Amino acid sequence: MSFNDDEPIVAPPNSGPRPTPIVAGRVQLVSKNNREAPLEENTQKVMLELTGGDSTADRSGLDLVAVLDVSGSMQGEKIDKMKTAMQFVVKKLSTIDRLSIVTFSDAASRLCPLRQITDASKADLQGIVDGLKPGGNTNITDGLVTGLKVLADRKLSSGRVVGVMLMSDGQQNRGGDAAKVAISGNVPVYTFGFGSDYDPTVLNAVAKNSMGGTFSVVDDVGALSMAFSQCLAGLLTVVVQDLKLTVTRVEDESEIQKVTAGNYPQEEDAGSVTVSFGDLYSKEVRKVIVDLLLPAIESDRGADILEVTYSYKTNGKLFDAPPATVTVSRTGAVPGDSPADDPPVVQTEVARLKTVTMITEARAMADGQKLGDARDKLVEAQNGLEDVLEQSNPVVEMLRTELQQLLKLFRTQEVYNKQGRPYAMSSETSHARQRFAARGDIESMRMFATPRMDKYLEQAKKFDEDPETPLPSADDDVKEEIAANPLAPIAGPIAFYIQAAIQALQAIEKIITNGTKPN
Structure with a gap:
């Protein structure tokens, strides 16, 4: 059967x-990196931050x-x-959106x-939702394959x-293994x-198999509207699609040793990654750490x-940013170099990555029935945060909150199996994507959450209390944001062109300086 009747x-x-x-400036x-490096051979970390723009007035x-x-368990x-939760979703969508x-x-x-979301289709969609009746087994695979089709x-x-x-609320007991479904x-x-x-x-596994998906834990059945709302807030604020970042070594000046970017796909090609x-959502951030080896040189x-460049698509149009150059x-x-010489913001990001690695190690220990070792690993992760220079950084506090919750959920094997394992998995995929995922208390753990x-x-909280209360659409949300910040739609492009002009002037200055140096 073909589903070409959209x-x-x-x-x-x-x-x-x-x-x-x-197109530009989205x-x-x-x-973020050290401005100075020694003459001897040394390693340097460069942290790159890509941030989605403010405005979604022209979103796709x-x-x-x-x-x-x-299934019957529902x-x-x-x-x-x-x-x-689905009524919330239907009411938030706008006329440029479609729902199946x-x-x-x-x-x-x-x-x-x-x-297409219209007044008439909203009524039809709400009727479909209201008519849902549970019964039968749980064939996650068929649901996923059908949705992708x-x-x-x-x-x-x-x-x-x-x-x-x-x-889903149950174990898959019909069809194949959804974890093995290819998501292209x-x-x-x-x-x-x-x-x-x-x-x-x-x-x-299903979320990890996709590009940018996350796994959310909704233990409290009353929190599903809030969990859905967070996902929807991202999808309704996508500022660019198919975002790609390319880093390239500078010949005779550096070698790329490693690029750390969560579990997003990487491709290597002749000195570039x-x-x-x-x-990428509005105000969402992707941090990438590039480890470089700098060769020894003789004089200052x-x-x-x-060299850094990036590209993306918006409304079907491709944009290639001009190269930016990192200098020291x-x-x-x-x-000589040492990790303590890295800028504080870089050290904080390294600490986050190390913490996530230790959470993964703790989960593996708990899966192997070594719960005491797992708890020791989580405590070790807590102690490691004490060495971070930026103690006031909100990321550090959220990591502490996360580790404290995990320790509670690792207190017995039974609690771990029911709550600790899913919480840890959600945490790992959220960090790997650098994207919010609901886990535990949605209101207290806000890692990677955006303003929307x-x-x-x-x-969603108010809607759960009274679903009859009028709910603003996504278009209404955009109007409110523009009223609060009228320059948002053009702020990004203006900043981009100013930065491009500065880079051009710096390049001219470099050419002039190098041209006037004595042989």
């Missing part, structure tokens, strides 16, 4: 033209597929809370094609944002473990040590 996007009457996208690049439309578990409060609903139990059913078969796909939200292209799959009886290993990130001089002053006044996520969290 609805076209028809502009509503009197809607007026959509803003013309400004991502800001900043480098979203094609969202909700893949919902309606009976009662669970199905009611899922319906409320897929359910699974013994097998999967596509309940509707990708439908809905996106793959689209007639209208150019320039559109895509996403799959898959939730830049399709993020966001999985939600609902309640306490699902298999976190499967849902975690390209990292593919997929989509400036040195270009890394090689001088005999600087002693914070806003939607409050909206």
Whole structure:
């Protein structure tokens, strides 16, 4: 069966033209590194930060597929809370967005094609959600495959944002292994473990198999609307797609030893490394650490040590940023290198990465029934944070909160199996993606949350209390943000062109300086 019956996007009457996208300046690049390096052979860390722009006024439309578990275990409060969470999703979408609903139990059913969000379709979609009834087994694989096929078969796909939200409350007991389903292209799959009886290993693997997907833990059945809201807040604020960062060594000046960028795909090619990130949300940050080896030189001089460029797509248009160059002053006044010489912000990021590695090691120990060793590893991670110079950095405090919660969930093997393992897996994938994922207390653990996520969290809490309360659409949210910051749509492009002009002047100055040096 082909799912090429997706609805076209028809502009509503009197809607007026959509803003013309400004392609440049939708991502800001900043480098953090030492400004001086010794003359002797040494290693240096360069941290690159890519940050999504402020404005989503000209965002691309979203094609969202909700893949919902309606097996027998969803009976009662669970199905009611899922319906409320989906009503929140339907009400937040705008006319440029489309939604398809897929359910699974013994097998999967596509309940509707990708439908443009209009007043009429909202009523139809809400009716579909209200009519969901639980029963049968749990065939996650068929649900996932069907959801992916809905996106793959689209007639209208150019320039559109895509996403799959898959939730399940049970063990897969029909169909094949969902963890082995190939997920091609830049399709993020966001999985939600609902309640306490699902298999976190499967849902975690599904998210990891996709580009940018995360695994969220929703132990409290009353928190599903909040968890869905955080995912939706990201998908409705995608500022660029197919984001790629390329770092290239400078011949005779540096060698790239390692590029650390979570579990995003990397490609190496003749002295350069390209990292593919997929989509980037507004105000979302991707930090990349490049470890460089600098050769020994004989005398003081400036040195270009890394060339950086990035590209992305927005509304189907490709943008290639001009190269930026990272420089240092090689001088005999600087002693040999050591990790303590790295800038504090770089040390903090290194500490975060080390903490996540230790969480993964602790989970492996607990899976091997070595719970005491696992707890010791988590305590070791806590102690390691005491050495971070930036103790006031919010990241450090959130890491402490995370480790404290993990220690509670690693107190017995039974608690670990039920809650500790999924929490640790969600933590690992969240850190690897540098993207928010709900785990434990959604309100206290806000690592990687964006401003829109914070806003939607409050909206979801109020909606859960009274689903009849009017809910602003995504368009209303954008209008509110522009009213608070009217320059947001052009701030990024202006900053980009100013930075490009500065780099051009610096390049001219370098040419003039080098040209006037005596032979």
